[in-house]
Amino acid sequence: MRLRAALLAASQIMVPVTGAMATTITGPYVDIGGGYDLTQTQHVHDYDRQRLNDINNTYLKGAPSSVTSAFDKGIDPGLHERQQVRHGDGWTGFGAFGWGFGNGLRAEVEGVYNWSDLSSISATTGDPKGHRMHGRTDGSDRSYGGFVNVLYDIDLKRLFDIDVPVTPFVGVGAGYLWQNVSGITTLQHTISQHGTNGSFAYQGIVGAAYDIPGVAGLQMTTEYRMIGQVESFDMGTINQSYSGPLGRDTTHLRYDQRFNHQFIVGVRYAFNTAPPPPPPAPAIVPAAPVASRTYLVFFDWDGAALTGRAREIVTEAAQASTHVQTTRIEVNGYTDSSAAHPGPRGEKYNLDLSLRRADSVKAELIRDGVAASAIDIHGYGEAHPLVPTGPGTREPQNRRVEIILH
Structure with missing residues (x-):
């Protein structure tokens, strides 16, 4: 805007x-x-x-x-x-x-x-x-x-x-x-x-x-x-x-x-002098759509703590949000299809784990100067994997948090 x-x-x-x-x-x-x-x-x-x-x-x-x-x-x-x-x-x-x-x-x-x-x-x-x-x-x-x-x-x-x-x-x-x-x-x-x-x-x-x-x-x-x-x-x-x-x-x-x-x-x-035409209305140039930027933060199996490399990526995302027109930051947490507690409790456990991972990234963004009100967090558990796998499979690229700058 x-x-x-x-x-x-x-x-x-x-x-x-x-x-x-x-x-x-x-x-x-x-x-x-x-x-x-x-x-x-x-x-x-x-x-x-x-x-x-x-x-x-x-x-x-x-x-x-x-x-x-x-x-x-x-x-x-x-x-x-x-x-x-x-x-x-x-x-x-x-x-x-x-x-x-x-x-x-x-x-x-x-x-x-x-x-x-x-x-x-x-x-x-x-x-x-x-x-x-x-x-x-x-x-x-x-x-x-x-x-x-x-x-x-x-x-x-x-x-x-x-x-x-x-x-x-x-x-x-x-x-x-x-x-x-x-x-x-x-x-x-x-x-x-x-x-x-x-x-x-x-x-x-x-x-x-x-x-x-x-x-x-x-x-x-x-x-x-x-x-x-x-x-x-x-x-x-x-x-x-x-x-x-x-x-x-x-x-x-x-x-x-x-x-x-x-x-x-x-x-x-x-007699033939027509009034001069009104000046043209100023052209309103629509703002070019800005593509969303996405940063990926990966976690250890069954963990929600940020590694050193993960903190560097979060810091990079926080700095980018101040240089690019950003109206909203979306933080989405995910897990792989394995679970520390298999069985019916596993799906609920992974959903909570994905939300804790998103909270960890949000807290780090706030420490890097991003306003808390600009951050929306979501936990999706095993849904939307980057790499499709069968059930009970440990896949590092699916244990992630996506930081999306809108």
């Missing part, structure tokens, strides 16, 4: 203790998130020939010809005005549907919406002195559209033997975004910008997913994104309306590249 308990304990100790492994997505998943958006300052260009004609017809009307000529020579033929549009705080939101290939790679289609406050506009006019104006803007800037993203989940357990419920990921995406501008700025005059312009967009993604305990496939995500919009391939129009002392006009604006920096928190759910 002690051996069995020890084997069971050892098997439990050897079962590896595993942590919560990070989720590798296989199959469909959905992802939503939102967070803070910071849009870099954008540069805007305004080219308008009609505006020059309006200035000539309004501001220079009735002026001496020398003044008109001087102004005409110094002004940009297209009255090129350059602006810097500054954005304030903003926010972003997205939703995506994707597919995990089970090896870390994922592909997804994503819709995104960004909003930011327009804080101010600085303008440099196209006149000879290049006047610079700055005014606070009331309005907002929006961009919306879609991306196709390719991402890779970094398996920390497989690559670096780090067993944590966190999966870093990186990705890139390409798509198309529309930019909608609506704002009013007061410089030396009132400028109103409004309209929508679309262009090709791209993004880079760096983030990490954290497994939510108890819900298979559910993860919280944090990520940083940089979104860029190119100047070319643009579609649509953003108009600028001017109202001031020189009259009114409407021009077309061209926004250059746009960059958004975003810090996002989201939730992702993978």
Whole structure:
């Protein structure tokens, strides 16, 4: 029993203790998130020939010809005005549907919406002195559209033997975004910008997913994104309306590249992620059966006293009982078929003699340190001889005591 308990304990100790492994997505998943958006300052260009004609017809009307000529020579033929549009705080939101290939790679289609406050506009006019104006803007800037993203989940357990419920990921995406501008700025005059312009967009993604305990496939995500919009391939129009002392006009604006920096928190759910199987139950290794060990002690005819050699054998059995798993010691006494008192009394005499021989061995075992409660004695007389003989035969090997360690 002690051996069995020890084997069971050892098997439990050897079962590896595993942590919560990070989720590798296989199959469909959905992802939503939102967070803070910071849009870099954008540069805007305004080219308008009609505006020059309006200035000539309004501001220079009735002026001496020398003044008109001087102004005409110094002004940009297209009255090129350059602006810097500054954005304030903003926010972003997205939703995506994707597919995990089970090896870390994922592909997804994503819709995104960004909003930011327009804080101010600085303008440099196209006149000879290049006047610079700055005014606070009331309005907002929006961009919306879609991306196709390719991402890779970094398996920390497989690559670096780090067993944590966190999966870093990186990705890139390409798509198309529309930019909608609506704002009013007061410089030396009132400028109103409004309209929508679309262009090709791209993004880079760096983030990490954290497994939510108890819900298979559910993860919280944090990520940083940089979104860029190119100047070319643009579609649509953003108009600028001017109202001031020189009259009114409407021009077309061209926004250059746009960059958004975003810090996002989201939730992702993978549909085909089954809960990990429970760890296997510790295997209970049954104790191997231990064969009984038997020691034979022989006696003189009609005697129950131990000889010197018999004492050595008893001592050996006593020592063995302390080194081998022993639950019980059986001591059985026997005689041969002869008897000191022949006749009907002989069988009863031999039975008593076998029991006295067993008692002698038990007493010697106790002197050698074996507990008396662990020893069972029996006397079998002439029964179970080692060497079969006829009645009244003296046979030394049948005059014995068997010590059996169970």
